[in-house]
Amino acid sequence: MHLRTHRKLDGRRLLLYGRAGHTLPALQEGSGAGGGRPHLRWHPLRGEWTAYAPHRQDRTFLPPTEFCPLCPTRPQRAPTEIPFSDFEVAVFENRFPAFVRDPLEAPDTAAPIQPAVGVCEVVVYTSRHEGSAASLSQDRRELLVRVWSERYRELYRLERVQFVMPFENRGEIVGVTLHHPHGQIYAYPFVPPVLQRESEAFRKAPVLRDLLRDLDPTYVVTENEASIAIVPPFARFPYEVWIIPKRVQPGPWTFETGEVTAFARIWGDVVSRYDALFGRPFPYVMVLHAAPRGEESSFHFHAEFYSPQRSADRLKYLAGTELGAGTFTVDVLPEDAARALRDTRS
Amino acid sequence: MHLRTHRKLDGRRLLLYGRAGHTLPALQEGSGAGGGRPHLRWHPLRGEWTAYAPHRQDRTFLPPTEFCPLCPTRPQRAPTEIPFSDFEVAVFENRFPAFVRDPLEAPDTAAPIQPAVGVCEVVVYTSRHEGSAASLSQDRRELLVRVWSERYRELYRLERVQFVMPFENRGEIVGVTLHHPHGQIYAYPFVPPVLQRESEAFRKAPVLRDLLRDLDPTYVVTENEASIAIVPPFARFPYEVWIIPKRVQPGPWTFETGEVTAFARIWGDVVSRYDALFGRPFPYVMVLHAAPRGEESSFHFHAEFYSPQRSADRLKYLAGTELGAGTFTVDVLPEDAARALRDTRS
Numbered sequence: 278m279h280l281r282t283h284r285k286l287d288g289r290r291l292l293l294y295g296r297a298g299h300t301l302p303a304l305q306e307g308s309g310a311g312g313g314r315p316h317l318r319w320h321p322l323r324g325e326w327t328a329y330a331p332h333r334q335d336r337t338f339l340p341p342t343e344f345c346p347l348c349p350t351r352p353q354r355a356p357t358e359i360p361f362s363d364f365e366v367a368v369f370e371n372r373f374p375a376f377v378r379d380p381l382e383a384p385d386t387a388a389p390i391q392p393a394v395g396v397c398e399v400v401v402y403t404s405r406h407e408g409s410a411a412s413l414s415q416d417r418r419e420l421l422v423r424v425w426s427e428r429y430r431e432l433y434r435l436e437r438v439q440f441v442m443p444f445e446n447r448g449e450i451v452g453v454t455l456h457h458p459h460g461q462i463y464a465y466p467f468v469p470p471v472l473q474r475e476s477e478a479f480r481k482a483p484v485l486r487d488l489l490r491d492l493d494p495t496y497v498v499t500e501n502e503a504s505i506a507i508v509p510p511f512a513r514f515p516y517e518v519w520i521i522p523k524r525v526q527p528g529p530w531t532f533e534t535g536e537v538t539a540f541a542r543i544w545g546d547v548v549s550r551y552d553a554l555f556g557r558p559f560p561y562v563m564v565l566h567a568a569p570r571g572e573e574s575s576f577h578f579h580a581e582f583y584s585p586q587r588s589a590d591r592l593k594y595l596a597g598t599e600l601g602a603g604t605f606t607v608d609v610l611p612e613d614a615a616r617a618l619r620d621t622r623s
Numbered sequence: 624m625h626l627r628t629h630r631k632l633d634g635r636r637l638l639l640y641g642r643a644g645h646t647l648p649a650l651q652e653g654s655g656a657g658g659g660r661p662h663l664r665w666h667p668l669r670g671e672w673t674a675y676a677p678h679r680q681d682r683t684f685l686p687p688t689e690f691c692p693l694c695p696t697r698p699q700r701a702p703t704e705i706p707f708s709d710f711e712v713a714v715f716e717n718r719f720p721a722f723v724r725d726p727l728e729a730p731d732t733a734a735p736i737q738p739a740v741g742v743c744e745v746v747v748y749t750s751r752h753e754g755s756a757a758s759l760s761q762d763r764r765e766l767l768v769r770v771w772s773e774r775y776r777e778l779y780r781l782e783r784v785q786f787v788m789p790f791e792n793r794g795e796i797v798g799v800t801l802h803h804p805h806g807q808i809y810a811y812p813f814v815p816p817v818l819q820r821e822s823e824a825f826r827k828a829p830v831l832r833d834l835l836r837d838l839d840p841t842y843v844v845t846e847n848e849a850s851i852a853i854v855p856p857f858a859r860f861p862y863e864v865w866i867i868p869k870r871v872q873p874g875p876w877t878f879e880t881g882e883v884t885a886f887a888r889i890w891g892d893v894v895s896r897y898d899a900l901f902g903r904p905f906p907y908v909m910v911l912h913a914a915p916r917g918e919e920s921s922f923h924f925h926a927e928f929y930s931p932q933r934s935a936d937r938l939k940y941l942a943g944t945e946l947g948a949g950t951f952t953v954d955v956l957p958e959d960a961a962r963a964l965r966d967t968r969s
Binding site for chain 1: 664665666667668669670671672673674675676677721730732733734786788790791792796797798807809811815816817818820821823824825830831834837838839841842855856857858859908909910912927929938939940941942943944946947948949950951952953954955956957958959
C-alpha cells in the first residue's frame with residue numbers, strides 16, 4: 278500500500294492511499310475549514326460525555342452531484358476537498374469536526390466541560406460518485422481494510438486518543454448528507470459508553486468466541502474461511518448484522534493477509550444481501566468495534582450494521598422506550614431476519 | 624377523580640378516569656388482542672435486555688381519521704378501542720404490547736431469555752381526535768397528572784414490575800402511528816439501562832437539586848411556583864427540555880395539589896413554546912423519569928423531552944457515533960436553544 282500525504286491550504290491533512298503510488302499534480306484548492314469551538318460536556322445523570330459542535334449546523338447538505346465535495350477536482354468546476362484529478366482512496370480531516378487535534382478554548386458553561394481533543398476523518402472509498410461497498414472491487418475493499426488498519430495505528434499513537442471508530446452511514450434516512458461512497462473515522466478522547474460496556478464484558482469472558490462456538494446455524498447469514506456474518510440472537514435492530522472474524526483479535530491491524538481478504542469479501546457480501554432484500558439500496562449504519570486503548574488482550578473486533586428498515590415500506594423509529602429508557606423493542610425476530618438475508622440471492 | 628373499570632371482551636382492561644363519574648352505556652366491541660409471544664433476550668456485550676414483540680409488525684399504522692381506534696365508538700362506524708360514546712381520559716392495555724401480565728412461554732433461542740412480564744398501556748388524553756398537551760384545558764392536564772400517579776401506584780403494586788414509565792411520542796418523524804392525542808405507559812420487569820445510571824447518580828448526590836441551585840438563568844425556558852423547565856447544559860438533543868419539580872420527590876404520586884397544578888401548567892407551556900418555535904407542531908418524545916422500585920429516597924422525578932428537529936427544515940439523525948458508540952454530537956448549543964424557547968411567544 279502506498280501513501281501520499283498532502284497538506285491542504287487550510288492546514289488539514291489529506292492522505293491518498295493506493296495500491297499504486299500517487300503522482301498526479303495538485304490542482305486548485307477551495308476555501309478553508311469550518312472553525313467553531315467543539316467541546317465536550319458531562320451529563321451528570323447518564324454519566325457520559327456529549328460532543329458540541331455548533332458549526333456543524335452549516336455543513337454541506339445533499340449537494341447536487343456536480344458540487345459533490347468528495348469527487349476529484351475537475352477542470353472548469355469548483356474545487357472539491359480533493360485537489361487531484363483522480364485517486365484510489367482518500368482520507369482527509371473533516372471540515373466540520375466534532376473532535377479536533379488542537380481545540381480552541383471551550384466556552385464557559387454550567388456543565389463540566391473539556392476540550393474536544395480528537396480527530397474526525399472522512400474516508401472516500403473511490404473517486405467514482407456512484408456505488409457502494411457491494412459494487413466496489415474486492416481489491417478496493419481489501420485496500421480499505423488496510424487503510425482502516427493504518428488509520429487505527431496512527432490515531433492510537435496520539436496520546437489523548439482512547440478509542441478509534443471507523444463507521445459508515447448510508448442512506449438519507451440515517452442522515453447521510455453526501456451520497457458519494459464514503460465512511461468516517463472518529464478518534465475519541467475517552468472510551469464511549471457502549472465500548473466501556475463491551476470492554477467490561479470481554480474482560481469477563483470471550484463472549485463472541487463463546488457465541489460462535491455454540492451458535493445455531495439459523496443465525497448465520499454467510500461465512501467464509503476467516504469470518505462469519507450473523508444476525509445476533511439479541512439484535513436490537515431489525516436485520517442487524519454483525520461481521521465477526523473467527524479468530525479473536527483486537528482490530529484489523531492484526532489481520533493476516535487471508536483475514537483481510539475474508540473480511541473484505543464478507544463485507545461486500547453483506548451489503549449486497551442487504552440491497553437484494555427489498556430490491557433497493559438498504560439504509561444502514563456500519564460501525565467497527567475494535568479494542569479501546571488498553572483492552573487489546575481481551576477485546577474481539579467485529580463490525581455491527583444497524584438499519585431502521587423493518588419491512589419494505591416501514592421504518593423502525595427510536596422513541597420513548599429506546600431514547601428514554603435505553604430498552605429496545607424489536608418487531609423482527611433475529612432468526613427470521615437471518616433466514617431472509619441467508620436466502621437472498623443478490 | 625372518578626374511575627370506572629371495564630373489562631373488554633378480549634380480557635383487556637379499560638379504565639375510564641374523569642372529574643365526573645362515567646355512566647354511559649357500553650357499546651359494541653371490536654376484535655381481540657394481537658397475541659404473539661413477547662419475550663426478552665439478554666445482550667451479552669451491552670449488558671441489557673431487549674424486548675421482542677414480533678406481532679407488533681402488524682400494528683395499526685396511520686389509519687384515516689374515521690378509523691381512529693382511540694376515538695369514542697360512533698353509531699354506524701366500526702367499533703374502536705373504547706366502546707363508549709364519550710369519555711374524559713381512557714387507559715387501556717395495548718393491543719400490541721411489548722410486555723404482558725401473563726406471557727406465554729417464550730420460544731427457544733440462542734440467547735438467554737426471560738418472559739416479557741409487565742404491562743403496556745395506552746393513555747388517551749381526550750375523546751377529541753385533534754389537539755395536543757398545549758391545547759388541552761388546564762383541568763384536563765391536571766387530570767392526566769393524577770391519572771399518571773394512579774397508574775404508578777397500581778403498576779408498582781405488581782410484584783415483578785421494577786420500573787414504570789409514562790411517555791408520549793408525537794409526530795410521524797418519531798414513529799407515531801396514531802395522531803389522536805395520547806401517551807403510553809410501560810411497566811418493565813427490570814430497571815432499564817438509562818434508569819440504572821440515573822439511580823446511581825442520584826444515590827451519590829442530589830444532582831438535579833444541585834443543578835437548579837447553581838443554574839445560570841440562560842438555561843431556563845420558563846418556571847412557575849413549583850416547577851421549572853430548562854434546557855439542560857448537557858442536552859443530547861437540539862431543543863431538549865426537562866421539566867423538574869423544585870422539590871425533590873420520587874414521582875408525581877407525592878405531588879401536593881399546588882404541584883399538580885404547576886406541573887400541568889408548565890407541561891402545556893413547554894409544548895406551546897415548541898409549537899411556536901418553527902410555527903408548526905413540533906415532533907418530540909416526552910418521557911417521565913420517576914424512581915424505579917427501591918430508589919424512592921433519592922430519585923428526583925422529572926420529565927425529559929427529546930426532538931430530532933434541529934432547525935426549521937433539518938433533522939438530527941442518530942447515526943454512527945450515537946448508535947455505535949453511545950456518544951451524541953449536538954449542533955445546537957443548549958444556551959441558544961433555551962434562549963429561542965424562552966423568547967418564543969406562543
